[in-house]
Amino acid sequence: MYEPNLxxxxxxxxxxxxxxxxxxxxxxxxxxxxxxxxxxxTPKKKKAASAIELAPSGPVPxxxxxxxxxxxxxxxxxxxxxxxxxxxxxxxxxxANTGVPSFSSVVYEDALPGIDVVFPxxxxxxxRYDFNVAPGADPLSIxxxxxxxxxxxxxxxGDLRIETAAxxxxxRAPLAYQETGGSxxxxxxxxxxxxxxxxxRFELGAYDMExxxxxxxxxxxxxxxxxxxxxxxxxxxxxx
Numbered sequence: 001m002y003e004p005n006l007x008x009x010x011x012x013x014x015x016x017x018x019x020x021x022x023x024x025x026x027x028x029x030x031x032x033x034x035x036x037x038x039x040x041x042t043p044k045k046k047k048a049a050s051a052i053e054l055a056p057s058g059p060v061p062x063x064x065x066x067x068x069x070x071x072x073x074x075x076x077x078x079x080x081x082x083x084x085x086x087x088x089x090x091x092x093x094x095x096a097n098t099g100v101p102s103f104s105s106v107v108y109e110d111a112l113p114g115i116d117v118v119f120p121x122x123x124x125x126x127x128r129y130d131f132n133v134a135p136g137a138d139p140l141s142i143x144x145x146x147x148x149x150x151x152x153x154x155x156x157x158g159d160l161r162i163e164t165a166a167x168x169x170x171x172r173a174p175l176a177y178q179e180t181g182g183s184x185x186x187x188x189x190x191x192x193x194x195x196x197x198x199x200x201r202f203e204l205g206a207y208d209m210e211x212x213x214x215x216x217x218x219x220x221x222x223x224x225x226x227x228x229x230x231x232x233x234x235x236x237x238x239x240x
Contacts, residue, residue: 072111083103154193
């Protein structure tokens with residue numbers, strides 16, 4: 001789910017979403033993905049006989065990957081599909097009186113001419129984002145530049161392998177399709193990696209230019225979980 005930024009993070013961020021091992025920040029021209037990697041548990045010998053103390057373990061933010069929609073005009077971002085969940089933040093001044101609302105998706109309308117970018121809700125370690133191409137718009141104008149990657153490689157499977165300081169990120173081979181007569185017709189699609197190795201565009205097979213087209217990449221993060229796994233409440237009302 002996505003929550004609007006009502007002061008709980010940097011002012012440049014319009015919406016944010018918390019995954020199992022990441023936090024996704026959506027800005028007017030792209031997306032910033034904060035990735036978590038686990039601390040290594042390093043055995044440390046105590047002075048006492050053979051006792052071993054483990055260093056603190058747990059996720060730490062160790063890499064940021066930015067997806068820039070090259071050439072996109074800064075646009076206002078809107079939440080779509082209101083959800084019943086609300087988020088509450090505890091601050092030095094105490095808990096907020098009103099919760100932050102949540103949405104199932106976020107829409108960048110006309111980020112490129114005739115092209116909307118939509119982040120539909122996914123969950124866990126999967127981050128989906130769609131390019132909704134209107135009839136007559138040019139999908140070849142879509143370019144995604146990655147900032148913060150150590151190395152990017154195009155796999156034989158069509159997936160994009162993105163190596164970061166926090167571990168591996170996979171952007172799956174793109175799925176492209178059109179709706180025709182109530183059924184989905186797939187369109188051949190693949191990534192083309194730039195010579196500099198930091199930017200991709202799409203190459204498409206034949207499709208009906210008079211119908212809307214959807215191009216659906218998705219990102220799979222492979223870091224360590226930074227999310228709570230369970231919540232318990234005791235008889236006094238304390239939560240753990």
